[in-house]
Amino acid sequence: MRAAIECSALGAKTALICKSLLGKAHTVMAEGGVAAALAHVDAQDSWRTHFQDTLFGGKYLNNWRMAELHAREAPERVRELERWGAVFDRTPDGKILQRAFGGHTYRRLAHVGDRTGLELIRTLQDKGVHQGIDVFMECTITKLLQDDERVCGAFGYWRETGRFVVYRAKAVVLATGGIGKCYKITSNSWESTGDGHALGYEAGAELVDMEFVQFHPTGMVWPPGVMGLLVTEAVRGEGGILRNNQGERFMEKYDPKRMELSTRDVVARAIYTEVKEGRGSPHGGCFLDISHRKAPYVRQKLPSMYHQFKELADVDITKEPMEVGPTGHYIMGGIKVDADTGASGVPGLYAAGECTGGVNGANRLGGNSLSDLLVFGRRAGAGAAEYASRAAPPRIDPTQVENAAGEMLGFFERPGAEDPYKLHVDLQNTMQNLAGIFREEKDLTVAMARLEDLQQRAAHVGVVEGQRMYNPGWHLCRDLHNMLICSQAIVRAALLRKESRGAHSRLDFPKYDAYWGEHNIVIKKEPGGMKVQARPVVKVAELIPLVEEKKAKETK
């Protein structure tokens, strides 16, 4: 949405396409806040510290230039939101309030209670529609159309009618979010099927850092229907304490310096280990307790958590601890883009947000995603508008359109077809059990074989029931295709990275490896299939002193 606003502000005719209704995208669920070194609460904060924290969190695999731009520009993007009507929580002297979050040296997250994403999305939505952007809702794109290499449009279907639609465009920006639905336990919605990752990959763009999937340490574990639902890190930011069934504050063992506010990879592994070693809570998690804070404070600062637990789990968090455990949350990896313009390697194709890789490296800090969307959304929008202003008119190739339509209609022509829902469950189990928080060679090899098997089966999925109008079974048939591409990319990259770093933990290689500390893994579609390869980290010479300073501090 931020990309569309920029594009249209620069005079380009802009359309915004989304699978759901406008304003319902994943971002609406973001709770804790948006990270920006505004230095309203802690005056010492600056973009330099934010940059250093982001790199430390990402275990130095980040694209340095992206991390730099992100840290430098986030404060201006947040102020801009305020000018567009967002109403953040205030400091006593009337400025934007900031809260503590894991891995951030200073209190840095601008927030609105625990519904920051809603504020962000509503603000952008209102800005966008009043700026004349054409919005196409409940429309799913299944293919990017290309003129030779160049992207010149997109093919999709309307969910409502099942009819097909072709968009002609001089440039396309992908901002499709995450891949959470590849996993069984996830905080993500049905939309997170890695569409952008897959569309970009199929059009020839490179994917980077796909092995890094963030498991958020605190998802709900009970009742079963809400398993995986997020419990915001803001609970820990506001002082929440983690305990095991012995009542021990176990983070003392894993990260005595940062405790509960250690980076997410560390906390998630700590909880997992506690549970595995028999010190878990009754429903297979651990306890998160905020009840030492005053009840009115908790209700004001964490209103949606209060309601979520009260209504869904019968737990009053002002009095009792919550039960929480790790949940698949975010993918650091994605389309490899130019830091300044959001351009992928494919002419005319741009990307921003969770479907890109680079800014977060091996692990993302909380709050760095909302700021990422704003900073790089704006940049990708500008990049695409600039490209469009000098690009030749797009030419659509009718054969590509026919093929795309044929693929979608094919799902109706398979009597005795494979059930897409069953296949999806099998995929989720495979990824959850074999490519989850802890990984090892033998599991990953099995995962690879199973994915190949699933791929074969996916060729036979079909619509068991119903017509083209608003048919979720039909939609899932196509989503599986994207999830399989992403899952394969994750597993292949995870196999190659023979070390443990950030969100990627190999039981068979538990330590850092010097070579891998300097390399990202890049994935590209080649005629022979998926090609996986190591590539040196993108550094910026002027920033070396900052990075060395941080490394020295952290090893002390």
Next chain:
Amino acid sequence: MSIRTFSVWRGDRNGGRFVEYPVEVEEGMVVLDAIHQIQRTQAQDLACRWNCKAAKCGSCGAEVNGRPRLMCKTRLDALPAGEMVRIQPLKTFPVIRDLVTDVSWNYQINKKIPPFAPRPGASWVMRQQDVNRVQEFRKCIECFLCQNVCHVLREHERKSEFYGPRFFVRIASLQMHPLDSLDRRPLLKNEAGLGLCNITKCCTEVCPEDIHITDNAIIPLKERVVDRYYDPVQILLRKIRGAKVKNAPGE
């Protein structure tokens, strides 16, 4: 584990009927879980909207046993035990298929409301107590349940003269923003049809975000409209000083 029967409306704009599905229920289950189970095991093409499963996106509204609710927030154990659960689409909006309705009218209305327009030279210093009220309105997740129950829209179908409670909340969030510079009272009085609301409070009762739609948004807005149009002192002052505040377009 036990079995419960769900009666779900299936059909499209040409009509439809209730179909019964037995569902295995577990502890802590919500209505949306049951719908998903039906999709997975009995009716793959059952259409419904959802995203967050956490009462944050406002997609999953439906009428459960006659009452508009978010399906992801409605616990089965909160419904009368042993009885069939009846689920149908929101009545006020045209049905597309099964539980999915066409809510595009709401998006058209939103477009008509002049957006936030900060006062030139604003300092951007706002105190928490001055924004509390606006923040309450900004909690709205656009589930449109309030629009669905309001009798002006539901029984009298006056969509062309009345914006509905959701958009009174929206206007209130702009009108009461400490730094906004537009006057949307003419809009409220005319196109938005604020006068048609007779404060039945049905909207407030169904709001899943507990926004006090009537007490905190609608009534204060009505008072402001009265102040502008009928308060003799105000009218006099306006005559003397000339119209000081800019009117929102659309007057």
